[in-house]
Ligand SMILES: NC(=O)C1=CN([C@@H]2O[C@H](COP(=O)(O)OP(=O)(O)OC[C@H]3O[C@@H](n4cnc5c(N)ncnc54)[C@H](OP(=O)(O)O)[C@@H]3O)[C@@H](O)[C@H]2O)C=CC1
C-alpha cells in the first residue's frame with residue numbers, strides 16, 4: 001500500500017507526526033516511500049529528514065497520490081489545511097488522522113473514502129507509544145493490516161469499534177505522557193521542599209519514574225502488586241499513600257482531569 005509510487009504522505013512533522021516518523025525511519029521504513037508536507041518543520045526534524053533522504057515539501061506536491069495520507073496538524077487548522085490536500089487522494093488512499101477530536105465523518109466529508117482515526121502518544125518516538133484506532137467501513141482488511149503494522153512500529157495498537165471511545169483514549173494515553181512528566185516535576189518540587197538541592201531532587205524523581213515504568217514494562221505483575229511490593233506495613237510509603245489514596249487524594253483529581261481532557265476532545269470535533 002505504501003511504496004515510492006504511492007507514498008505515505010505525512011502532513012505536519014511536529015511533535016506527534018515527527019515522533020512517529022522517527023520511529024518508522026529507525027525501524028527501517030524505506031525513506032523513498034515517505035513524503036513530508038510541512039512549511040516549517042522543527043530544526044531537528046529538517047536535519048533528520050535531510051539525513052534520511054526523505055522528500056519534504058512546504059505544500060502538497062503535484063502528481064503525487066498518497067497510499068496513506070497522514071494528518072498530523074493541529075485540529076484547529078485542519079479546516080484550512082484539508083482543501084489543499086485533495087489532489088493527493090486517489091481511489092485507494094487511506095486518510096490516517098492522529099488529530100484529537102476530529103471525527104471520521106469530518107474527514108469523510110472533506111476527503112471521502114477510507115479513514116482511520118487514531119490517537120497515538122509521543123513515546124512513539126522511542127517505539128514505546130500506544131495508539132488507539134478506529135476505522136470506517138471503507139478501509140479494507142488489507143489496508144487495516146498494513147496500517148496496524150505501521151502503527152505497531154511505535155508500540156501496541158488498540159483497535160476499537162466504537163469511535164466514541166477515542167475521546168476517552170485521548171484522555172488516558174494521548175495526553176497521558178504529560179501527566180507523568182508533570183508527576184516528575186511535582187515529586188522533584190516536593191523533594192526540594194523536604195530539603196534536597198533542586199537538581200538532585202529532579203534526578204531522583206526522573207530516574208524513579210523511568211525505573212518504575214521500566215519495571216512495570218518488564219514485570220508480569222499488576223500495578224497494584226508492584227505498589228504493594230514497595231509498601232512496608234506502617235512504613236514510609238504507607239505514610240505517603242495514606243495521603244495520595246485518601247478520599248480527597250489523587251483519584252478524584254484524575255477523575256476530574258481526564259474528564260476535562262475527554263470533554264475537550266469532543267469540543268475539538270467541531
Ligand atoms: N503532541 C502529542 O502528544 C499528541 C498530538 N496529537 C495530535 O497530533 C496533531 C499534531 O500535534 P503536535 O504534533 O503536538 O503539533 P505540532 O505543532 O508540534 O506539529 C504540527 C506541525 O504541523 C505544521 N504545520 C502547520 N501548518 C501546516 C500546514 N499547512 N501543512 C503542513 N504542516 C503544517 C506545524 O508547523 P508550525 O509549528 O510552523 O505551525 C508543525 O510542524 C494534533 O492534531 C494533535 O491533536 C495526538 C496525540 C498526541
Ligand SMILES: O=C(O)[C@@H]1CCC=N1
Nearest residue numbers: 099100170174175176
Ligand atoms: O493536547 C492535545 O490536544 C494533544 C492530543 C493528545 C495529546 N496532545
